[in-house]
Amino acid sequence: MDSPVSGPRDLSLWLDQVVADGDPLTPRAPLDGDCEADVVVVGAGLTGLWTAYYLTEADPEVRVVIVEREFAGFGASGRNGGWCSALFPTSADAIAREHGPEAARALRAAMRDTVVEVGGVAAFEEIECDFAYGGTVTLARSAAQLDRARADADAAARWGDEVTLLDAAQARERVGATRVLGATFTPDCARVQPARLARGLARVLERRGVQIAEGTTALRLSPRAVVTDHGIVRAKHVVRATEAWTARLPGTGRDVVPVYSLMIATEPLPTSVWDRLGLARGETFADHRHLIVYGQRTADDRLAFGGRGAPYHAGSKIEGAFDRDRRVHAHLRAALIDLFPDVADFAVTHSWGGPLGIARDWQASVGLDPRTGLAWAGGYVGDGLATTNLAGRTLADLISGHDSALTRLPWVNHRSPRWEAEPARWLGINAGFAVAVAADAEERLTRRPSALATALGRFTGH
Template sequence: MSFWTAVLPPQPPRPPLAGDEEADVCVVGAGYTGLWTAYYLAVADPSLRITVLEAEHAGFGASGRNGGWCSALFPKSVGYLERAFGREAALALNAAMESAVDEVGRVAAAEGIDCDYAKGGTVVLARSPAQLARARAEVAEAARYGIELHLLTAAEAKARAGATDVLGGTYTPHCAAIQPAKLVRGLAAACLRRGVRIYERSAVTRLDPGVATTAHGRVRAPIVVRATEGFTPRLPGHRRAITPLYSLMIATDPLPPAFWAEAGLAARETFADGRHLIIYGQRTADDRLAFGGRGAPYHYGSAIDPAFDHEPRVFADLARVLRTLFPFIGDEVPVARTWGGPLGVARDWMASVGLDPATGLAWAGGYVGDGVGTANLAGRTLADLITGAGSDLVRLPWVGHRSPNWEPEPLRWLGINASLRLMTTSDAAEARTGRPAKRAELISRMLGN
């Protein structure tokens, strides 16, 4: 259980599916993607019979475990999107992602969902000459597209996040810090109020056109939506469609005013630095640091297991990095809880959403850890595709994209874990020399950015 869920009052489980059922739309997965899809469908057409099937409980996966960044980040860069789809399409997708940040806040307010939403933006610190060079390049690239990304001086960056060794950084206003479990729980309640049926402990064992099969019965519907993200490999025929990669987090005890006087984050900015092996954090509404990062290994065969949520080495590394960033936190980081979970990655690192009109099978996912805002955009897009609304959303370049399958094992295991190692050694080389690591160029080429 994540910290986000652990601090909420216990919620009785919803009943499982009890026998066969008919619906107009069946959604598989009660995370952000599935619930946003159900919500917008119910808003668009209250007469629709919408059924959501969930293997555990609503928000069990990444939706209830993530870092709480509702951001405009998309797995592929705008430069890549321009090369692949053209400038106009790239900018339209970026604008849609930016609007998704505000849309989440709008719906939360309209539905009375207290998810600690605070749009303080994101500061990415540059703490080495190599990171500063990348920050300057990113700001120059953003300026070429008219995208708002500010280059910060060392003083400006430290005024937002008072970390050590800061040489500069970047700032974007297009991110809100949230409490993820509060959002997903409130979204499920909003769906129920609008007549959506949510069945928990109803794992789907097979997806076919027009039917989702569980051990408790089958739901027949002309439209079936796969919204399973990192758990997709558990579905027959989808083992190589999405790879689950683990991201782990720690949350501290509430920290005193003296700490925040130095650490800043007064607007609850989300924060990171420019290293290759991603870290991410936020100041919570009750003055904790919630801090996470990559580094956990990929498990052979796209395996998913609760035991993988706990990697003591990674938790120790996260605490060490926090002490490096904010040494005034003390000799021992007051860790209140540790947790983790899988996120979904497509082979070409390209998130996608779509509906096959021939089969009625729809999908969304492959967010690479940036799913809070992207799932909202996916839900609105799926709702428009299903209802035939013909909006601008259905013409965005990620709609209908089909990623190639991942390589079979053991190539998948070797390639992914080698990439993780490459990011780690690149960061170590840059810390040692102060120069950009040439080996890191391999990472960018592998990601297609």
């Protein structure tokens, strides 16, 4: 394990670039004693920022206070893979089994529209966040992965999604990776520099009069009030927008688990290399393995690449030291070179990570209890960059009392079961990671779809 983070370069490439842009990440003033608001939001990540954005869009007079322990964009919002995608952690098939096919189609349509909405807001508010609507190429590099690619393409049309099966030549034309047998392509994803998006939204909110109290720790969320280490904020509505950090709050320690995803980024690569690697249209990329990997070509011509594989830490611990795991970062570099041997001689300049939130049934949710005024959103399982926007729009409608198409989507007011107590939680989650690794190894050996993966899919809500 590496030492804890010490500055923006260690937090992420994205936050390091924000500092280079001239934003020193100096925390805003903390809360100055007790105050009142119409809405208090706990967490200045994208969920909280989007919620405040749409509340103030609908009613410029609404009083919103955001309390944040660190600074806006400190968590997953400033460290993620930069995929503004229509992905949702629960499959459309699983949503349809519980809520019916029309509800599943409505949610899929809302997610596709959300990608466009994020780009539209960024353009309207003049937030320079490297938004490029390039879609996603998901490579198939084994016979079993090609089977999954075909199945994904066949199933997509049922839910209104556009997923095209590419042959090997078509896939290599977009992504110059090794051992490519084919791929799927969906246009419903944009490459984004996420920290620039989060920091830009925070500046927009300040101009609208929203108070963002940084360096302010929420100690307890209760109906109509949030108790912090700098005073109490009393409000009609309290929004919990803490994602993985929900595990630290009293009373919600088993609502989600914080699971780490880690990333690396290379130095800027020369044009001669990019001529072979492709990604010329701002595509994001992954492959159809079970242990998730994801990447993008950044606006300054780096390869940013991440994946799962870091262990879950007992007791839902979140520590800065967990962001930097030499073993996992080495595996990521090896996986990147396996995909793109041309990058082997180029330096990795940034290595980082952070926790994401997972609910027990792998279902993200958003909701409001009208009796208490307590609202929440989260459990995005790493698919949050776009989903936070949908959450913010939905929370604004719920809080404002608007009966809209968004408030009738099937994830609204969904209640996930709580996670098991330790040590069962630690054993189960890390066993799931081991099964994903074993399933990929099984497929490499047998060249057939893994039987282990079927059991894993049931566990993850697919």
